[in-house]
Amino acid sequence: EAGVAQSPRYKIIEKRQSVAFWCNPISGHATLYWYQQILGQGPKLLIQFQNNGVVDDSQLPKDRFSAERLKGVDSTLKIQPAKLEDSAVYLCASRRDRDLSPYEQYFGPGTRLTVT
Amino acid sequence: QKEVEQNSGPLSVPEGAIASLNCTYSDRGSQSFFWYRQYSGKSPELIMFIYSNGDKEDGRFTAQLNKASQYVSLLIRDSQPSDSATYLCAVTYGNNRLAFGKGNQVVVIP
Numbered sequence: 737e738a739g740v741a742q743s744p745r746y747k748i749i750e751k752r753q754s755v756a757f758w759c760n761p762i763s764g765h766a767t768l769y770w771y772q773q774i775l776g777q778g779p780k781l782l783i784q785f786q787n788n789g790v791v792d793d794s795q796l797p798k799d800r801f802s803a804e805r806l807k808g809v810d811s812t813l814k815i816q817p818a819k820l821e822d823s824a825v826y827l828c829a830s831r832r833d834r835d836l837s838p839y840e841q842y843f844g845p846g847t848r849l850t851v852t
Numbered sequence: 853q854k855e856v857e858q859n860s861g862p863l864s865v866p867e868g869a870i871a872s873l874n875c876t877y878s879d880r881g882s883q884s885f886f887w888y889r890q891y892s893g894k895s896p897e898l899i900m901f902i903y904s905n906g907d908k909e910d911g912r913f914t915a916q917l918n919k920a921s922q923y924v925s926l927l928i929r930d931s932q933p934s935d936s937a938t939y940l941c942a943v944t945y946g947n948n949r950l951a952f953g954k955g956n957q958v959v960v961i962p
Contacts, residue, residue: 767948769949769950776954777954777955778856778940778942778952778953778954778955779896779940779950779952780952781949781950781951784949792946792949827895827896831948839884839901839944839948840886840898840901841898841950842898843895843896843897844895845894845895846895
């Protein structure tokens, strides 16, 4: 079984530029998450999708961040415009189903974003 | 954001010793608890999960859960250099969302 795929792996942009990240979850996984992990901290949930619907985006800075999962499979996360404090690793994770065991999430390799 | 506390600083243990990691959480309604291992520059990898009070053993790893005290721990027996990593405690809340602690770094000294 293929794991969670993410691209690009690394991205360097200047502040005020825009950037987009892509995620393809494990096949058949209905639930998809985007996390932000700043160096030295644990991952922080940005948004949770169940199929193509948003379950929780309470911690997504909606003035600059957006995310979509139009066909209930892969997803994109966009930042526009980027700020210096957005420098972090953006992790995508997936789970088979939000409400059914097993509850564990599986993470992709992440995209390391550096904003200069 | 629910609170998950991992307050210990970096933990150095000699090879073959037991490493003990602790985690407390704020949401009394949390039902599922996880330990993830994260090597430097890599993504988190699930190593243990526990849903019920008590101990759960898997190989050299033992997770302990005490819901009354809102406390979960991880023991790593016979620590190996390959166990050197950051260990993240994660707790579910709400719609099975995960809240993570900031992690504890473990260094196993050969």
